[in-house]
Amino acid sequence: MNKIFEPVHLKNLVIRNRFVRSATYDRLADVNGQVSDAQIKYNSVLAEGGVGLIIFGITCVHHNGQVSRFQNSLAGDEYIAGFKKITNAVHERGAKIAVQLFHGGKEAKNVKNMNLLPLAPSVIENDPYYTGEYRAMTESDIWEVIQAFGDGARRAKEAGFDAVQIHGAHGYLLSQFLSPYTNRRQDQWGGSLGNRLRLHSEIYKGIRKKVGSDYPILIKIGVQDGFRGGLEFNEGKQAAELLANVGFDALEISQGLRGKCIEETEFKANINSLDKEAYFRDLCREIKGQINIPIIMVGGLRTLALMKEIVQNQEADFVALSRPLICEPHLIKDWKINEHKKAKCISCNACHDAVSHGKPIYCFLTTRPLLQNGG
Numbered sequence: 001m002n003k004i005f006e007p008v009h010l011k012n013l014v015i016r017n018r019f020v021r022s023a024t025y026d027r028l029a030d031v032n033g034q035v036s037d038a039q040i041k042y043n044s045v046l047a048e049g050g051v052g053l054i055i056f057g058i059t060c061v062h063h064n065g066q067v068s069r070f071q072n073s074l075a076g077d078e079y080i081a082g083f084k085k086i087t088n089a090v091h092e093r094g095a096k097i098a099v100q101l102f103h104g105g106k107e108a109k110n111v112k113n114m115n116l117l118p119l120a121p122s123v124i125e126n127d128p129y130y131t132g133e134y135r136a137m138t139e140s141d142i143w144e145v146i147q148a149f150g151d152g153a154r155r156a157k158e159a160g161f162d163a164v165q166i167h168g169a170h171g172y173l174l175s176q177f178l179s180p181y182t183n184r185r186q187d188q189w190g191g192s193l194g195n196r197l198r199l200h201s202e203i204y205k206g207i208r209k210k211v212g213s214d215y216p217i218l219i220k221i222g223v224q225d226g227f228r229g230g231l232e233f234n235e236g237k238q239a240a241e242l243l244a245n246v247g248f249d250a251l252e253i254s255q256g257l258r259g260k261c262i263e264e265t266e267f268k269a270n271i272n273s274l275d276k277e278a279y280f281r282d283l284c285r286e287i288k289g290q291i292n293i294p295i296i297m298v299g300g301l302r303t304l305a306l307m308k309e310i311v312q313n314q315e316a317d318f319v320a321l322s323r324p325l326i327c328e329p330h331l332i333k334d335w336k337i338n339e340h341k342k343a344k345c346i347s348c349n350a351c352h353d354a355v356s357h358g359k360p361i362y363c364f365l366t367t368r369p370l371l372q373n374g375g
């Protein structure tokens with residue numbers, strides 16, 4: 001048995017194996033951002049399927065960071081009870097669960113329904129990558145968001161989550177602050193790399209005060225943007241090191257701002273051969289070589305033998321999957337029985353198209369809505 005299937009510590013948390021379900025927005029919350037019965041069932045199925053740690057997808061901490069009306073929220077105490085049902089169901093099935101705390105920045109399209117403008121570090125004129133209307137954040141906007149992350153984490157802990165993960169990737173608010181392309185500020189929140197990471201660092205400190213010293217605080221970090229002229233890896237790598245020094249307990253390595261095509265996103269399509277798998281492996285390996293906190297590798301992981309090699313070579317401490325577990329929520333259990341089983345996911349991205357067009361999560365291969373798979 002490879003150590004990929006053995007229990008592992010993340011701070012004080014014991015996780016039954018090294019498989020993580022990477023955060024995956026399911027668009028199954030109700031219209032008020034409350035947990036739905038479908039989400040309790042979905043997370044139960046995932047936990048039964050053998051994954052060690054589920055990271056529950058984008059959950060907003062402030063209404064001004066919300067991307068969709070059907071997005072879960074921890075922006076108020078009224079959301080705690082619903083999440084307790086999910087965390088209980090997952091724990092009863094032997095898995096652990098973290099929640100991804102989120103602010104969309106200028107991508108927070110839903111705020112227009114509230115007659116507000118989305119927020120961003122700076123307004124970029126004639127931006128070929130973004131056409132919507134938004135405004136630059138004031139100092140007090142920034143502190144309000146920091147406070148909201150702290151409150152969200154406090155509620156997450158009360159709801160029974162074993163950890164929180166801050167979303168610092170994929171072009172959302174924290175990515176926008178880190179990237180020199182979207183952050184043109186000349187105050188303490190912009191300019192040098194340290195200043196562009198001040199928001200991340202203040203969010204960490206604010207959360208730590210609320211959750212105590214033992215609670216794991218993770219971050220998913222976009223270490224390079226999907227286009228030239230954005231964040232480059234040499235800075236992204238330093239950013240990872242700085243975040244480890246700030247105190248984060250694990251880093252999941254992903255992409256920052258998206259470019260204009262599917263090859264410039266974090267969910268690359270058509271992963272149909274071994275050489276296309278693990279597309280952030282080189283980035284992870286370099287980061288892992290220079291920092292001492294656990295690294296979670298994500299991105300096109302499909303073949304068990306490759307993941308075992310990655311863990312055995314200490315290129316990452318955990319391996320995370322999103323799309324393969326949408327297709328086959330029982331994949332980890334299946335692999336434990338048959339190591340040669342091939343993951344069915346063809347990375348067609350129909351699942352992503354569904355949620356980004358306002359439909360509940362769906363797998364093209366099953367040709368049925370996910371929850372009718374029977375696991």
Ligand SMILES: Cc1cc2nc3c(=O)[nH]c(=O)nc-3n(C[C@H](O)[C@H](O)[C@H](O)COP(=O)(O)O)c2cc1C
Pocket residue numbers: 022023024025026056057058100167169170220254266267268298299300301320321322323324351352355361
């Ligand atoms: C339907 C869908 C929803 C996603 N939702 C999130 C999310 O809520 N938060 C996040 O950080 N990444 C999200 N992602 C990205 C995944 O977590 C992951 O980084 C990416 O899909 C690459 O991993 P994979 O090849 O195993 O799918 C999503 C991806 C898909 C396909």
